[in-house]
Amino acid sequence: MKKTALLLFLISVCGSAQKQSLQMTLDKMAKADSGYFECHSSYWKIVAAKTDAIPLLIAKLDDTTPTTAKNKCKDGNLKVGDIAFLALAQIMRLPIAAITQMQFDVMEANGCQGYVFDYIDANRSQFKTQVNAYYLQNKSKLKFQKYNSKSLNRCQRKNKILGYYDI
Numbered sequence: 001m002k003k004t005a006l007l008l009f010l011i012s013v014c015g016s017a018q019k020q021s022l023q024m025t026l027d028k029m030a031k032a033d034s035g036y037f038e039c040h041s042s043y044w045k046i047v048a049a050k051t052d053a054i055p056l057l058i059a060k061l062d063d064t065t066p067t068t069a070k071n072k073c074k075d076g077n078l079k080v081g082d083i084a085f086l087a088l089a090q091i092m093r094l095p096i097a098a099i100t101q102m103q104f105d106v107m108e109a110n111g112c113q114g115y116v117f118d119y120i121d122a123n124r125s126q127f128k129t130q131v132n133a134y135y136l137q138n139k140s141k142l143k144f145q146k147y148n149s150k151s152l153n154r155c156q157r158k159n160k161i162l163g164y165y166d167i
Contacts, residue, residue: 019056022049026056029080032069036083039155043083047090048159051142054091058135060084061120061128073112081124082117088131092142092165099134100127141167 025042037043046053063080071078071086078086088094096116097103100123106114120127146163147156156162 019052022046022053023056026053026060026084029060029063029083030065030067032067032078032080032083034068034070036067036069037071037155039158043087044155044159044161046087048161050091051139051165054088054135054139057084057088057091058128058132061088061131062124064124072110073108074117079121081128082120085120090161090164092135093145093167094131094134099130138167143167 025045028042032043035041046057061081061084063084065080067078067080067083069078069083070076071082074082096113096119100119102119104113104116104119108114142165144163145166149162152162
């Protein structure tokens, strides 16, 4: 009995320490710069945390703290909420049209879905609520989907990110 209680206590402490470490990594997003998306960066550590990171990333979606990080899909510098969105989209499939009840049909020449960041910028709080509602409604249905090993990018390989979650 004592061994079982000790084991449960240790699991609880380790899980709590992991979440605390993840939260500290997320809190550093505001310092994101041009190297933030490099394979060794905090960004990929967050993505590698998988489902543990999802609620913490959703909580950051409305964060308008500016960074100096850039992404090809958005003009100008990213905000912390933008980085949270990008990481979240790496961890789980986000059907933007279903989440926002708006159609985003335009695919730009750079491979980006047009106007998504414009929508997020104009509706951060609402977008956070919409994503959270989608996640809460579907989290029990999330299933891990493996990437085709040939489609993995260098950072996914390095950080052992072998798939994503989808319903």
